[in-house]
Amino acid sequence: MVTIGASHIEDRPMLTSRITIALLFGAVFSHAVASAGELTLFSRDGFDGREMTLRSATPNLVESGFNDRASSMIVRSGRWELCEDVGFEGRCAVYGQGEYPTLERFNDRISSAREIVPERAHGGxxxxxxxxxxxxxxxxxxxxxxxxxxxxxxxxxxxxxxxxxxxxxxxxxxxxxxxxxxxxxxxxxxxxxxxxxxxxxxxxxxxxxxxxxxxxxxxxxxGDVELFSSSGFSGQRLVLREDTRDLTDFGFNDRADALIVHRGQWEFCQHADFGGRCMTYGPGRYERLGPMGNMISSLRRLR
Structure with a gap:
Protein backbone atom coordinates (compact mmCIF):
# COMPACT_ATOMS: atom_id res chain seq x y z
CA MET A 1 0.00 0.00 0.00
CA VAL A 2 1.37 3.35 -1.00
CA THR A 3 0.78 6.32 1.27
CA ILE A 4 0.45 9.71 -0.36
CA GLY A 5 1.46 12.65 1.76
CA ALA A 6 -0.87 15.55 2.37
CA SER A 7 1.48 17.90 0.57
CA HIS A 8 1.12 15.85 -2.63
CA ILE A 9 -2.67 15.93 -2.39
CA GLU A 10 -2.61 19.73 -1.98
CA ASP A 11 -0.39 20.10 -5.06
CA ARG A 12 -2.85 18.32 -7.36
CA PRO A 13 -5.36 21.19 -7.73
CA MET A 14 -2.51 23.59 -8.42
CA LEU A 15 -1.03 21.21 -10.99
CA THR A 16 -4.41 20.74 -12.63
CA SER A 17 -4.89 24.50 -12.73
CA ARG A 18 -1.50 25.01 -14.34
CA ILE A 19 -2.22 22.36 -16.96
CA THR A 20 -5.61 23.93 -17.71
CA ILE A 21 -4.07 27.39 -18.09
CA ALA A 22 -1.35 25.99 -20.34
CA LEU A 23 -3.91 24.24 -22.54
CA LEU A 24 -6.05 27.35 -22.80
CA PHE A 25 -3.04 29.48 -23.63
CA GLY A 26 -1.97 26.96 -26.24
CA ALA A 27 -5.42 26.99 -27.81
CA VAL A 28 -5.55 30.77 -27.93
CA PHE A 29 -2.02 30.95 -29.31
CA SER A 30 -2.80 28.33 -31.96
CA HIS A 31 -5.92 30.23 -33.02
CA ALA A 32 -3.98 33.48 -33.26
CA VAL A 33 -1.31 31.84 -35.43
CA ALA A 34 -3.95 30.20 -37.63
CA SER A 35 -5.76 33.50 -38.20
CA ALA A 36 -2.61 35.51 -38.98
CA GLY A 37 -1.87 36.49 -42.57
CA GLU A 38 0.72 34.64 -44.60
CA LEU A 39 2.46 35.66 -47.82
CA THR A 40 5.09 33.80 -49.83
CA LEU A 41 7.30 35.68 -52.29
CA PHE A 42 9.20 33.97 -55.12
CA SER A 43 12.22 35.32 -56.99
CA ARG A 44 10.96 34.10 -60.40
CA ASP A 45 7.70 34.10 -62.29
CA GLY A 46 5.39 31.12 -61.83
CA PHE A 47 6.27 30.52 -58.15
CA ASP A 48 9.80 29.43 -58.98
CA GLY A 49 13.24 30.28 -57.66
CA ARG A 50 14.12 31.34 -54.16
CA GLU A 51 11.16 31.87 -51.83
CA MET A 52 10.46 33.80 -48.64
CA THR A 53 7.39 33.51 -46.39
CA LEU A 54 6.14 36.50 -44.36
CA ARG A 55 3.74 36.36 -41.42
CA SER A 56 4.27 39.85 -40.03
CA ALA A 57 4.95 43.38 -41.23
CA THR A 58 8.35 43.65 -42.91
CA PRO A 59 9.34 47.29 -43.43
CA ASN A 60 12.68 46.48 -45.05
CA LEU A 61 13.32 43.45 -47.28
CA VAL A 62 16.95 44.50 -47.65
CA GLU A 63 17.69 42.91 -44.29
CA SER A 64 16.37 39.56 -45.50
CA GLY A 65 18.27 39.68 -48.77
CA PHE A 66 15.01 39.77 -50.77
CA ASN A 67 14.87 43.45 -51.73
CA ASP A 68 13.72 44.06 -55.33
CA ARG A 69 13.74 40.31 -56.02
CA ALA A 70 10.09 39.19 -55.90
CA SER A 71 8.56 38.23 -59.26
CA SER A 72 5.54 36.16 -58.15
CA MET A 73 3.71 35.40 -54.92
CA ILE A 74 1.00 33.47 -53.14
CA VAL A 75 -1.18 35.22 -50.56
CA ARG A 76 -2.25 32.28 -48.40
CA SER A 77 -4.32 34.35 -45.97
CA GLY A 78 -5.07 37.98 -45.16
CA ARG A 79 -4.75 41.09 -47.34
CA TRP A 80 -1.25 42.43 -47.92
CA GLU A 81 0.11 45.81 -48.95
CA LEU A 82 3.29 45.67 -51.05
CA CYS A 83 5.39 48.80 -51.55
CA GLU A 84 8.30 49.76 -53.76
CA ASP A 85 10.24 51.55 -51.03
CA VAL A 86 11.22 50.56 -47.50
CA GLY A 87 8.96 51.69 -44.68
CA PHE A 88 5.80 51.10 -46.80
CA GLU A 89 6.52 54.18 -48.90
CA GLY A 90 6.47 54.85 -52.63
CA ARG A 91 4.01 53.13 -54.95
CA CYS A 92 1.93 50.53 -53.09
CA ALA A 93 -0.87 48.08 -53.92
CA VAL A 94 -3.00 45.71 -51.86
CA TYR A 95 -3.46 42.04 -52.78
CA GLY A 96 -6.04 39.64 -51.37
CA GLN A 97 -5.82 35.88 -50.96
CA GLY A 98 -4.81 34.15 -54.19
CA GLU A 99 -1.96 33.17 -56.51
CA TYR A 100 -0.09 35.78 -58.56
CA PRO A 101 2.24 34.08 -61.09
CA THR A 102 3.61 37.44 -62.20
CA LEU A 103 3.74 40.83 -60.46
CA GLU A 104 3.85 42.93 -63.64
CA ARG A 105 4.64 46.53 -62.62
CA PHE A 106 5.92 45.37 -59.22
CA ASN A 107 8.29 42.79 -60.69
CA ASP A 108 11.65 42.99 -58.87
CA ARG A 109 10.56 46.24 -57.19
CA ILE A 110 9.13 45.25 -53.79
CA SER A 111 11.00 46.57 -50.74
CA SER A 112 8.42 46.28 -47.93
CA ALA A 113 5.23 44.34 -47.14
CA ARG A 114 2.62 44.28 -44.41
CA GLU A 115 -0.77 42.73 -43.71
CA ILE A 116 -3.71 45.14 -43.78
CA VAL A 117 -5.69 44.45 -40.61
CA PRO A 118 -9.13 46.08 -40.16
CA GLU A 119 -9.10 48.63 -37.34
CA ARG A 120 -11.88 46.84 -35.48
CA ALA A 121 -9.54 43.90 -34.91
CA HIS A 122 -7.54 46.15 -32.61
CA GLY A 123 -10.58 47.50 -30.80
CA GLY A 124 -9.60 51.02 -31.80
CA GLY A 223 -24.82 65.08 -56.29
CA ASP A 224 -28.22 65.76 -57.82
CA VAL A 225 -28.15 62.65 -60.01
CA GLU A 226 -26.75 59.16 -59.49
CA LEU A 227 -26.26 56.72 -62.38
CA PHE A 228 -25.79 52.98 -61.87
CA SER A 229 -24.35 50.48 -64.33
CA SER A 230 -26.79 47.71 -63.31
CA SER A 231 -30.52 47.67 -62.65
CA GLY A 232 -31.66 47.79 -59.03
CA PHE A 233 -29.07 50.48 -58.15
CA SER A 234 -26.12 48.10 -58.25
CA GLY A 235 -22.83 47.97 -60.11
CA GLN A 236 -20.59 50.98 -60.65
CA ARG A 237 -22.00 54.37 -59.68
CA LEU A 238 -21.50 57.88 -61.03
CA VAL A 239 -22.60 60.96 -59.05
CA LEU A 240 -23.17 64.24 -60.94
CA ARG A 241 -24.24 67.79 -60.09
CA GLU A 242 -23.74 69.49 -63.44
CA ASP A 243 -24.78 69.16 -67.08
CA THR A 244 -22.66 66.53 -68.80
CA ARG A 245 -22.26 66.73 -72.56
CA ASP A 246 -20.48 63.39 -72.98
CA LEU A 247 -20.42 60.54 -70.45
CA THR A 248 -17.40 59.14 -72.29
CA ASP A 249 -15.40 61.65 -70.25
CA PHE A 250 -16.34 59.67 -67.15
CA GLY A 251 -16.00 56.21 -68.63
CA PHE A 252 -19.79 55.84 -68.30
CA ASN A 253 -21.08 56.17 -71.87
CA ASP A 254 -23.98 53.79 -72.65
CA ARG A 255 -23.56 52.17 -69.24
CA ALA A 256 -26.40 53.51 -67.08
CA ASP A 257 -29.22 51.03 -66.41
CA ALA A 258 -30.69 52.66 -63.28
CA LEU A 259 -30.71 56.17 -61.85
CA ILE A 260 -31.75 58.33 -58.93
CA VAL A 261 -32.75 61.99 -59.32
CA HIS A 262 -32.44 63.75 -55.97
CA ARG A 263 -33.55 67.18 -57.11
CA GLY A 264 -34.58 69.00 -60.26
CA GLN A 265 -35.87 67.88 -63.66
CA TRP A 266 -33.21 66.25 -65.82
CA GLU A 267 -33.09 65.33 -69.49
CA PHE A 268 -31.17 62.18 -70.43
CA CYS A 269 -30.19 61.67 -74.08
CA GLN A 270 -28.90 58.82 -76.24
CA HIS A 271 -26.12 60.80 -77.91
CA ALA A 272 -23.46 63.24 -76.80
CA ASP A 273 -24.35 66.96 -76.73
CA PHE A 274 -27.96 66.09 -75.86
CA GLY A 275 -28.69 64.54 -79.24
CA GLY A 276 -30.85 61.60 -80.29
CA ARG A 277 -33.79 60.34 -78.27
CA CYS A 278 -34.18 62.09 -74.88
CA MET A 279 -36.34 61.43 -71.84
CA THR A 280 -37.03 63.61 -68.79
CA TYR A 281 -36.87 62.28 -65.24
CA GLY A 282 -37.90 64.15 -62.10
CA PRO A 283 -37.03 63.38 -58.46
CA GLY A 284 -37.34 59.66 -57.81
CA ARG A 285 -35.69 56.25 -57.96
CA TYR A 286 -35.69 54.46 -61.31
CA GLU A 287 -34.40 50.94 -60.81
CA ARG A 288 -34.78 50.04 -64.51
CA LEU A 289 -34.51 52.40 -67.47
CA GLY A 290 -36.28 50.27 -70.08
CA PRO A 291 -35.62 51.60 -73.61
CA MET A 292 -33.01 54.05 -72.27
CA GLY A 293 -31.07 51.32 -70.49
CA ASN A 294 -27.37 51.30 -71.48
CA MET A 295 -28.02 54.06 -74.02
CA ILE A 296 -27.45 57.35 -72.14
CA SER A 297 -24.57 59.52 -73.39
CA SER A 298 -25.45 62.99 -72.04
CA LEU A 299 -27.67 64.68 -69.47
CA ARG A 300 -28.66 68.19 -68.42
CA ARG A 301 -30.86 69.93 -65.90
CA LEU A 302 -34.05 71.48 -67.32
CA ARG A 303 -35.15 73.20 -64.10
Missing part, protein backbone atom coordinates in the same frame (compact mmCIF):
# COMPACT_ATOMS: atom_id res chain seq x y z
CA UNK A 125 -11.91 53.90 -32.57
CA UNK A 126 -13.17 54.17 -36.11
CA UNK A 127 -13.57 57.47 -37.96
CA UNK A 128 -16.75 58.94 -39.36
CA UNK A 129 -19.20 57.46 -36.88
CA UNK A 130 -18.10 53.86 -37.47
CA UNK A 131 -17.00 53.98 -41.12
CA UNK A 132 -13.44 53.07 -41.90
CA UNK A 133 -11.59 53.23 -45.16
CA UNK A 134 -8.40 53.58 -47.12
CA UNK A 135 -7.75 54.82 -50.63
CA UNK A 136 -4.52 55.09 -52.60
CA UNK A 137 -4.31 57.79 -55.28
CA UNK A 138 -1.71 57.74 -58.06
CA UNK A 139 -0.43 60.53 -60.28
CA UNK A 140 -0.34 58.36 -63.41
CA UNK A 141 -2.71 55.88 -64.99
CA UNK A 142 -2.55 52.17 -64.16
CA UNK A 143 -1.73 52.84 -60.48
CA UNK A 144 1.66 54.30 -61.33
CA UNK A 145 3.59 57.45 -60.44
CA UNK A 146 3.62 59.31 -57.15
CA UNK A 147 1.07 58.13 -54.59
CA UNK A 148 -0.89 59.34 -51.59
CA UNK A 149 -2.81 57.13 -49.15
CA UNK A 150 -5.80 58.51 -47.26
CA UNK A 151 -7.67 57.11 -44.28
CA UNK A 152 -9.84 60.16 -43.60
CA UNK A 153 -11.53 63.01 -45.44
CA UNK A 154 -9.34 65.54 -47.25
CA UNK A 155 -11.27 68.66 -48.27
CA UNK A 156 -8.37 70.35 -50.06
CA UNK A 157 -5.61 68.38 -51.76
CA UNK A 158 -3.37 71.44 -51.79
CA UNK A 159 -2.73 70.66 -48.13
CA UNK A 160 -1.31 67.24 -49.03
CA UNK A 161 0.54 68.57 -52.10
CA UNK A 162 -1.55 66.47 -54.49
CA UNK A 163 -4.05 68.92 -55.97
CA UNK A 164 -5.14 68.11 -59.55
CA UNK A 165 -2.67 65.22 -59.62
CA UNK A 166 -4.62 61.96 -59.26
CA UNK A 167 -5.07 59.92 -62.45
CA UNK A 168 -5.87 56.48 -61.02
CA UNK A 169 -6.85 54.99 -57.68
CA UNK A 170 -7.17 51.84 -55.64
CA UNK A 171 -9.95 51.79 -53.05
CA UNK A 172 -8.76 49.39 -50.38
CA UNK A 173 -11.58 49.79 -47.88
CA UNK A 174 -14.84 51.72 -47.73
CA UNK A 175 -16.53 53.81 -50.43
CA UNK A 176 -14.94 57.13 -51.38
CA UNK A 177 -16.25 60.22 -53.12
CA UNK A 178 -13.70 62.05 -55.29
CA UNK A 179 -14.48 65.61 -56.39
CA UNK A 180 -12.88 67.99 -58.88
CA UNK A 181 -13.07 70.99 -56.55
CA UNK A 182 -12.03 71.58 -52.95
CA UNK A 183 -14.75 71.23 -50.33
CA UNK A 184 -16.30 68.21 -52.09
CA UNK A 185 -17.74 70.33 -54.90
CA UNK A 186 -17.66 70.29 -58.67
CA UNK A 187 -17.80 66.99 -60.51
CA UNK A 188 -18.00 64.15 -57.99
CA UNK A 189 -18.00 60.40 -58.34
CA UNK A 190 -18.24 57.57 -55.80
CA UNK A 191 -15.77 54.66 -55.95
CA UNK A 192 -16.42 51.33 -54.24
CA UNK A 193 -13.51 49.00 -53.29
CA UNK A 194 -11.51 48.05 -56.36
CA UNK A 195 -8.76 49.12 -58.78
CA UNK A 196 -9.43 52.10 -61.06
CA UNK A 197 -6.58 52.36 -63.54
CA UNK A 198 -8.03 55.51 -65.11
CA UNK A 199 -10.30 58.04 -63.37
CA UNK A 200 -11.60 59.26 -66.73
CA UNK A 201 -11.38 62.69 -68.32
CA UNK A 202 -13.94 64.09 -65.90
CA UNK A 203 -11.66 63.50 -62.89
CA UNK A 204 -8.25 62.49 -64.22
CA UNK A 205 -5.80 65.18 -63.16
CA UNK A 206 -8.59 67.22 -61.54
CA UNK A 207 -9.24 65.68 -58.12
CA UNK A 208 -9.09 68.27 -55.33
CA UNK A 209 -10.95 66.58 -52.45
CA UNK A 210 -11.96 63.12 -51.24
CA UNK A 211 -14.09 61.74 -48.44
CA UNK A 212 -15.54 58.53 -47.06
CA UNK A 213 -19.24 58.04 -47.73
CA UNK A 214 -21.88 55.55 -46.65
CA UNK A 215 -22.39 52.57 -48.92
CA UNK A 216 -25.42 54.27 -50.43
CA UNK A 217 -23.92 57.75 -50.24
CA UNK A 218 -26.50 58.67 -47.62
CA UNK A 219 -25.98 61.65 -45.37
CA UNK A 220 -22.98 62.95 -47.31
CA UNK A 221 -24.22 63.17 -50.90
CA UNK A 222 -23.56 66.31 -52.91
Missing amino acids: ARPHGGKRGMIALFSARALDGDARRLRRDADDFSEIDFNDSAASAQVIEGSWQLCSDAGFRGTCRIFAPGRYEDLGRGLRGRVSSARLVDEDGGGRRE
Whole structure:
Protein backbone atom coordinates (compact mmCIF):
# COMPACT_ATOMS: atom_id res chain seq x y z
CA MET A 1 0.00 0.00 0.00
CA VAL A 2 1.37 3.35 -1.00
CA THR A 3 0.78 6.32 1.27
CA ILE A 4 0.45 9.71 -0.36
CA GLY A 5 1.46 12.65 1.76
CA ALA A 6 -0.87 15.55 2.37
CA SER A 7 1.48 17.90 0.57
CA HIS A 8 1.12 15.85 -2.63
CA ILE A 9 -2.67 15.93 -2.39
CA GLU A 10 -2.61 19.73 -1.98
CA ASP A 11 -0.39 20.10 -5.06
CA ARG A 12 -2.85 18.32 -7.36
CA PRO A 13 -5.36 21.19 -7.73
CA MET A 14 -2.51 23.59 -8.42
CA LEU A 15 -1.03 21.21 -10.99
CA THR A 16 -4.41 20.74 -12.63
CA SER A 17 -4.89 24.50 -12.73
CA ARG A 18 -1.50 25.01 -14.34
CA ILE A 19 -2.22 22.36 -16.96
CA THR A 20 -5.61 23.93 -17.71
CA ILE A 21 -4.07 27.39 -18.09
CA ALA A 22 -1.35 25.99 -20.34
CA LEU A 23 -3.91 24.24 -22.54
CA LEU A 24 -6.05 27.35 -22.80
CA PHE A 25 -3.04 29.48 -23.63
CA GLY A 26 -1.97 26.96 -26.24
CA ALA A 27 -5.42 26.99 -27.81
CA VAL A 28 -5.55 30.77 -27.93
CA PHE A 29 -2.02 30.95 -29.31
CA SER A 30 -2.80 28.33 -31.96
CA HIS A 31 -5.92 30.23 -33.02
CA ALA A 32 -3.98 33.48 -33.26
CA VAL A 33 -1.31 31.84 -35.43
CA ALA A 34 -3.95 30.20 -37.63
CA SER A 35 -5.76 33.50 -38.20
CA ALA A 36 -2.61 35.51 -38.98
CA GLY A 37 -1.87 36.49 -42.57
CA GLU A 38 0.72 34.64 -44.60
CA LEU A 39 2.46 35.66 -47.82
CA THR A 40 5.09 33.80 -49.83
CA LEU A 41 7.30 35.68 -52.29
CA PHE A 42 9.20 33.97 -55.12
CA SER A 43 12.22 35.32 -56.99
CA ARG A 44 10.96 34.10 -60.40
CA ASP A 45 7.70 34.10 -62.29
CA GLY A 46 5.39 31.12 -61.83
CA PHE A 47 6.27 30.52 -58.15
CA ASP A 48 9.80 29.43 -58.98
CA GLY A 49 13.24 30.28 -57.66
CA ARG A 50 14.12 31.34 -54.16
CA GLU A 51 11.16 31.87 -51.83
CA MET A 52 10.46 33.80 -48.64
CA THR A 53 7.39 33.51 -46.39
CA LEU A 54 6.14 36.50 -44.36
CA ARG A 55 3.74 36.36 -41.42
CA SER A 56 4.27 39.85 -40.03
CA ALA A 57 4.95 43.38 -41.23
CA THR A 58 8.35 43.65 -42.91
CA PRO A 59 9.34 47.29 -43.43
CA ASN A 60 12.68 46.48 -45.05
CA LEU A 61 13.32 43.45 -47.28
CA VAL A 62 16.95 44.50 -47.65
CA GLU A 63 17.69 42.91 -44.29
CA SER A 64 16.37 39.56 -45.50
CA GLY A 65 18.27 39.68 -48.77
CA PHE A 66 15.01 39.77 -50.77
CA ASN A 67 14.87 43.45 -51.73
CA ASP A 68 13.72 44.06 -55.33
CA ARG A 69 13.74 40.31 -56.02
CA ALA A 70 10.09 39.19 -55.90
CA SER A 71 8.56 38.23 -59.26
CA SER A 72 5.54 36.16 -58.15
CA MET A 73 3.71 35.40 -54.92
CA ILE A 74 1.00 33.47 -53.14
CA VAL A 75 -1.18 35.22 -50.56
CA ARG A 76 -2.25 32.28 -48.40
CA SER A 77 -4.32 34.35 -45.97
CA GLY A 78 -5.07 37.98 -45.16
CA ARG A 79 -4.75 41.09 -47.34
CA TRP A 80 -1.25 42.43 -47.92
CA GLU A 81 0.11 45.81 -48.95
CA LEU A 82 3.29 45.67 -51.05
CA CYS A 83 5.39 48.80 -51.55
CA GLU A 84 8.30 49.76 -53.76
CA ASP A 85 10.24 51.55 -51.03
CA VAL A 86 11.22 50.56 -47.50
CA GLY A 87 8.96 51.69 -44.68
CA PHE A 88 5.80 51.10 -46.80
CA GLU A 89 6.52 54.18 -48.90
CA GLY A 90 6.47 54.85 -52.63
CA ARG A 91 4.01 53.13 -54.95
CA CYS A 92 1.93 50.53 -53.09
CA ALA A 93 -0.87 48.08 -53.92
CA VAL A 94 -3.00 45.71 -51.86
CA TYR A 95 -3.46 42.04 -52.78
CA GLY A 96 -6.04 39.64 -51.37
CA GLN A 97 -5.82 35.88 -50.96
CA GLY A 98 -4.81 34.15 -54.19
CA GLU A 99 -1.96 33.17 -56.51
CA TYR A 100 -0.09 35.78 -58.56
CA PRO A 101 2.24 34.08 -61.09
CA THR A 102 3.61 37.44 -62.20
CA LEU A 103 3.74 40.83 -60.46
CA GLU A 104 3.85 42.93 -63.64
CA ARG A 105 4.64 46.53 -62.62
CA PHE A 106 5.92 45.37 -59.22
CA ASN A 107 8.29 42.79 -60.69
CA ASP A 108 11.65 42.99 -58.87
CA ARG A 109 10.56 46.24 -57.19
CA ILE A 110 9.13 45.25 -53.79
CA SER A 111 11.00 46.57 -50.74
CA SER A 112 8.42 46.28 -47.93
CA ALA A 113 5.23 44.34 -47.14
CA ARG A 114 2.62 44.28 -44.41
CA GLU A 115 -0.77 42.73 -43.71
CA ILE A 116 -3.71 45.14 -43.78
CA VAL A 117 -5.69 44.45 -40.61
CA PRO A 118 -9.13 46.08 -40.16
CA GLU A 119 -9.10 48.63 -37.34
CA ARG A 120 -11.88 46.84 -35.48
CA ALA A 121 -9.54 43.90 -34.91
CA HIS A 122 -7.54 46.15 -32.61
CA GLY A 123 -10.58 47.50 -30.80
CA GLY A 124 -9.60 51.02 -31.80
CA ALA A 125 -11.91 53.90 -32.57
CA ARG A 126 -13.17 54.17 -36.11
CA PRO A 127 -13.57 57.47 -37.96
CA HIS A 128 -16.75 58.94 -39.36
CA GLY A 129 -19.20 57.46 -36.88
CA GLY A 130 -18.10 53.86 -37.47
CA LYS A 131 -17.00 53.98 -41.12
CA ARG A 132 -13.44 53.07 -41.90
CA GLY A 133 -11.59 53.23 -45.16
CA MET A 134 -8.40 53.58 -47.12
CA ILE A 135 -7.75 54.82 -50.63
CA ALA A 136 -4.52 55.09 -52.60
CA LEU A 137 -4.31 57.79 -55.28
CA PHE A 138 -1.71 57.74 -58.06
CA SER A 139 -0.43 60.53 -60.28
CA ALA A 140 -0.34 58.36 -63.41
CA ARG A 141 -2.71 55.88 -64.99
CA ALA A 142 -2.55 52.17 -64.16
CA LEU A 143 -1.73 52.84 -60.48
CA ASP A 144 1.66 54.30 -61.33
CA GLY A 145 3.59 57.45 -60.44
CA ASP A 146 3.62 59.31 -57.15
CA ALA A 147 1.07 58.13 -54.59
CA ARG A 148 -0.89 59.34 -51.59
CA ARG A 149 -2.81 57.13 -49.15
CA LEU A 150 -5.80 58.51 -47.26
CA ARG A 151 -7.67 57.11 -44.28
CA ARG A 152 -9.84 60.16 -43.60
CA ASP A 153 -11.53 63.01 -45.44
CA ALA A 154 -9.34 65.54 -47.25
CA ASP A 155 -11.27 68.66 -48.27
CA ASP A 156 -8.37 70.35 -50.06
CA PHE A 157 -5.61 68.38 -51.76
CA SER A 158 -3.37 71.44 -51.79
CA GLU A 159 -2.73 70.66 -48.13
CA ILE A 160 -1.31 67.24 -49.03
CA ASP A 161 0.54 68.57 -52.10
CA PHE A 162 -1.55 66.47 -54.49
CA ASN A 163 -4.05 68.92 -55.97
CA ASP A 164 -5.14 68.11 -59.55
CA SER A 165 -2.67 65.22 -59.62
CA ALA A 166 -4.62 61.96 -59.26
CA ALA A 167 -5.07 59.92 -62.45
CA SER A 168 -5.87 56.48 -61.02
CA ALA A 169 -6.85 54.99 -57.68
CA GLN A 170 -7.17 51.84 -55.64
CA VAL A 171 -9.95 51.79 -53.05
CA ILE A 172 -8.76 49.39 -50.38
CA GLU A 173 -11.58 49.79 -47.88
CA GLY A 174 -14.84 51.72 -47.73
CA SER A 175 -16.53 53.81 -50.43
CA TRP A 176 -14.94 57.13 -51.38
CA GLN A 177 -16.25 60.22 -53.12
CA LEU A 178 -13.70 62.05 -55.29
CA CYS A 179 -14.48 65.61 -56.39
CA SER A 180 -12.88 67.99 -58.88
CA ASP A 181 -13.07 70.99 -56.55
CA ALA A 182 -12.03 71.58 -52.95
CA GLY A 183 -14.75 71.23 -50.33
CA PHE A 184 -16.30 68.21 -52.09
CA ARG A 185 -17.74 70.33 -54.90
CA GLY A 186 -17.66 70.29 -58.67
CA THR A 187 -17.80 66.99 -60.51
CA CYS A 188 -18.00 64.15 -57.99
CA ARG A 189 -18.00 60.40 -58.34
CA ILE A 190 -18.24 57.57 -55.80
CA PHE A 191 -15.77 54.66 -55.95
CA ALA A 192 -16.42 51.33 -54.24
CA PRO A 193 -13.51 49.00 -53.29
CA GLY A 194 -11.51 48.05 -56.36
CA ARG A 195 -8.76 49.12 -58.78
CA TYR A 196 -9.43 52.10 -61.06
CA GLU A 197 -6.58 52.36 -63.54
CA ASP A 198 -8.03 55.51 -65.11
CA LEU A 199 -10.30 58.04 -63.37
CA GLY A 200 -11.60 59.26 -66.73
CA ARG A 201 -11.38 62.69 -68.32
CA GLY A 202 -13.94 64.09 -65.90
CA LEU A 203 -11.66 63.50 -62.89
CA ARG A 204 -8.25 62.49 -64.22
CA GLY A 205 -5.80 65.18 -63.16
CA ARG A 206 -8.59 67.22 -61.54
CA VAL A 207 -9.24 65.68 -58.12
CA SER A 208 -9.09 68.27 -55.33
CA SER A 209 -10.95 66.58 -52.45
CA ALA A 210 -11.96 63.12 -51.24
CA ARG A 211 -14.09 61.74 -48.44
CA LEU A 212 -15.54 58.53 -47.06
CA VAL A 213 -19.24 58.04 -47.73
CA ASP A 214 -21.88 55.55 -46.65
CA GLU A 215 -22.39 52.57 -48.92
CA ASP A 216 -25.42 54.27 -50.43
CA GLY A 217 -23.92 57.75 -50.24
CA GLY A 218 -26.50 58.67 -47.62
CA GLY A 219 -25.98 61.65 -45.37
CA ARG A 220 -22.98 62.95 -47.31
CA ARG A 221 -24.22 63.17 -50.90
CA GLU A 222 -23.56 66.31 -52.91
CA GLY A 223 -24.82 65.08 -56.29
CA ASP A 224 -28.22 65.76 -57.82
CA VAL A 225 -28.15 62.65 -60.01
CA GLU A 226 -26.75 59.16 -59.49
CA LEU A 227 -26.26 56.72 -62.38
CA PHE A 228 -25.79 52.98 -61.87
CA SER A 229 -24.35 50.48 -64.33
CA SER A 230 -26.79 47.71 -63.31
CA SER A 231 -30.52 47.67 -62.65
CA GLY A 232 -31.66 47.79 -59.03
CA PHE A 233 -29.07 50.48 -58.15
CA SER A 234 -26.12 48.10 -58.25
CA GLY A 235 -22.83 47.97 -60.11
CA GLN A 236 -20.59 50.98 -60.65
CA ARG A 237 -22.00 54.37 -59.68
CA LEU A 238 -21.50 57.88 -61.03
CA VAL A 239 -22.60 60.96 -59.05
CA LEU A 240 -23.17 64.24 -60.94
CA ARG A 241 -24.24 67.79 -60.09
CA GLU A 242 -23.74 69.49 -63.44
CA ASP A 243 -24.78 69.16 -67.08
CA THR A 244 -22.66 66.53 -68.80
CA ARG A 245 -22.26 66.73 -72.56
CA ASP A 246 -20.48 63.39 -72.98
CA LEU A 247 -20.42 60.54 -70.45
CA THR A 248 -17.40 59.14 -72.29
CA ASP A 249 -15.40 61.65 -70.25
CA PHE A 250 -16.34 59.67 -67.15
CA GLY A 251 -16.00 56.21 -68.63
CA PHE A 252 -19.79 55.84 -68.30
CA ASN A 253 -21.08 56.17 -71.87
CA ASP A 254 -23.98 53.79 -72.65
CA ARG A 255 -23.56 52.17 -69.24
CA ALA A 256 -26.40 53.51 -67.08
CA ASP A 257 -29.22 51.03 -66.41
CA ALA A 258 -30.69 52.66 -63.28
CA LEU A 259 -30.71 56.17 -61.85
CA ILE A 260 -31.75 58.33 -58.93
CA VAL A 261 -32.75 61.99 -59.32
CA HIS A 262 -32.44 63.75 -55.97
CA ARG A 263 -33.55 67.18 -57.11
CA GLY A 264 -34.58 69.00 -60.26
CA GLN A 265 -35.87 67.88 -63.66
CA TRP A 266 -33.21 66.25 -65.82
CA GLU A 267 -33.09 65.33 -69.49
CA PHE A 268 -31.17 62.18 -70.43
CA CYS A 269 -30.19 61.67 -74.08
CA GLN A 270 -28.90 58.82 -76.24
CA HIS A 271 -26.12 60.80 -77.91
CA ALA A 272 -23.46 63.24 -76.80
CA ASP A 273 -24.35 66.96 -76.73
CA PHE A 274 -27.96 66.09 -75.86
CA GLY A 275 -28.69 64.54 -79.24
CA GLY A 276 -30.85 61.60 -80.29
CA ARG A 277 -33.79 60.34 -78.27
CA CYS A 278 -34.18 62.09 -74.88
CA MET A 279 -36.34 61.43 -71.84
CA THR A 280 -37.03 63.61 -68.79
CA TYR A 281 -36.87 62.28 -65.24
CA GLY A 282 -37.90 64.15 -62.10
CA PRO A 283 -37.03 63.38 -58.46
CA GLY A 284 -37.34 59.66 -57.81
CA ARG A 285 -35.69 56.25 -57.96
CA TYR A 286 -35.69 54.46 -61.31
CA GLU A 287 -34.40 50.94 -60.81
CA ARG A 288 -34.78 50.04 -64.51
CA LEU A 289 -34.51 52.40 -67.47
CA GLY A 290 -36.28 50.27 -70.08
CA PRO A 291 -35.62 51.60 -73.61
CA MET A 292 -33.01 54.05 -72.27
CA GLY A 293 -31.07 51.32 -70.49
CA ASN A 294 -27.37 51.30 -71.48
CA MET A 295 -28.02 54.06 -74.02
CA ILE A 296 -27.45 57.35 -72.14
CA SER A 297 -24.57 59.52 -73.39
CA SER A 298 -25.45 62.99 -72.04
CA LEU A 299 -27.67 64.68 -69.47
CA ARG A 300 -28.66 68.19 -68.42
CA ARG A 301 -30.86 69.93 -65.90
CA LEU A 302 -34.05 71.48 -67.32
CA ARG A 303 -35.15 73.20 -64.10
